[in-house]
Amino acid sequence: MFDIYRVPFFLEPDYPDREDFFESNRDRLIRKWGGKREFDAQKQRHRLKERGLEVGINHFNLDRIASNTMASHILVQWIARTYGLTKAEVVYDKLNHLHFVEGRRLNDRAMLIDVAAEAGLDAAAAAAQLDSKENAEEILRTFERVHAAGVTGIPTFVIDGGRFVMSGAAHADELELTLRELEAEVVSGITERAPPLFGPMLSW
Numbered sequence: 596m597f598d599i600y601r602v603p604f605f606l607e608p609d610y611p612d613r614e615d616f617f618e619s620n621r622d623r624l625i626r627k628w629g630g631k632r633e634f635d636a637q638k639q640r641h642r643l644k645e646r647g648l649e650v651g652i653n654h655f656n657l658d659r660i661a662s663n664t665m666a667s668h669i670l671v672q673w674i675a676r677t678y679g680l681t682k683a684e685v686v687y688d689k690l691n692h693l694h695f696v697e698g699r700r701l702n703d704r705a706m707l708i709d710v711a712a713e714a715g716l717d718a719a720a721a722a723a724q725l726d727s728k729e730n731a732e733e734i735l736r737t738f739e740r741v742h743a744a745g746v747t748g749i750p751t752f753v754i755d756g757g758r759f760v761m762s763g764a765a766h767a768d769e770l771e772l773t774l775r776e777l778e779a780e781v782v783s784g785i786t787e788r789a790p791p792l793f794g795p796m797l798s799w
Contacts (some may be wrong), residue, residue: 597774598680600793601687603668604733604749610663612731617700641764650767652696659698660730666725667701668734670711672797673724678716686714709715740796756789 605610607623612615628634638644643694667690675683689710693699699706704725711721745760746753752761752770759773 598679599684600797601671601675601683602746602793602797603672603737604741604746605664605738607661607663608738610661612663612665612746613704614662614666614704617660620659620661621657621660630654630792643764646764646766656696656698659694660700662700662702664701665731665734666704666707668729669725670707670721672731672734673721674711674714674716676797682714682716686710689713697786737796744792744796747765753792756792758789 603635624637625631627633628637644655671683671687671690674686690701690707693706693710694701701707704722707725708718708721712718748762750762750764752759752765754760754773755777761769762775
């Protein structure tokens, strides 16, 4: 058994934290990589479309709407702390589909509340959490600690308290090999594990 902690990280930390601010993800990436030619080269290098097809993701919406992701982080962290990681993972998966496939923006407050309600949570409680300045401040503190711990991009997989770290879009077989190695250690009686990294950081 193992747990998956979704840790807050901002790809665009300078985006205004306003619901009315957003831009096309295509425009964001062209700006980030310094022009269309450079962006096309990055697409060829990462092969995200092809890798998505390999695992059953038939469509990545390149023109999805990019925005500040503070509200979505608040929602996922609140659900994880209050209702557990399994429930948080259900909501996280739904948000991924809405954003990466349907192109919805992750600072759409009404959408976030609807997703919480669809997961069986109290919509009013979810709305109150999104409005909490204390929650936003905690997310920012966590982001600073994550950055200080050496995580400078996503995805980054930190496994077994930092014994294994994979940066970038790791292939499923790479992750399986690592988890099989850990499994073998447990089966052979090597039970001493590195102390958890993100549980304490997330104040759980």
